[in-house]
Amino acid sequence: MDQLKIRLAEARKYLKIMLAESGERTLVAGSYMFLVIAFFAAMAVPKAALLxxxxxxxxxLLERKNEAV
Structure with a gap:
């Protein structure tokens, strides 16, 4: 149970980072959109969330790679 709380806290932290970055970076905003779609797809059919x-x-990751260059 404690590990679940820790992982949820980490997920919230990463989502906050992605939301902050999505205002100025299109690929980060796109990745956030795909993650939201994956969340709702996983409710219906778990395998549908993979794509x-x-x-x-x-x-x-592509945005991070472009940022490093």
């Missing part, structure tokens, strides 16, 4: 989740993580 939006992968797209969301991919957009975020």
């Amino acid at each position: 939006p989740l992968a797209l969301g993580v991919g957009c975020y």
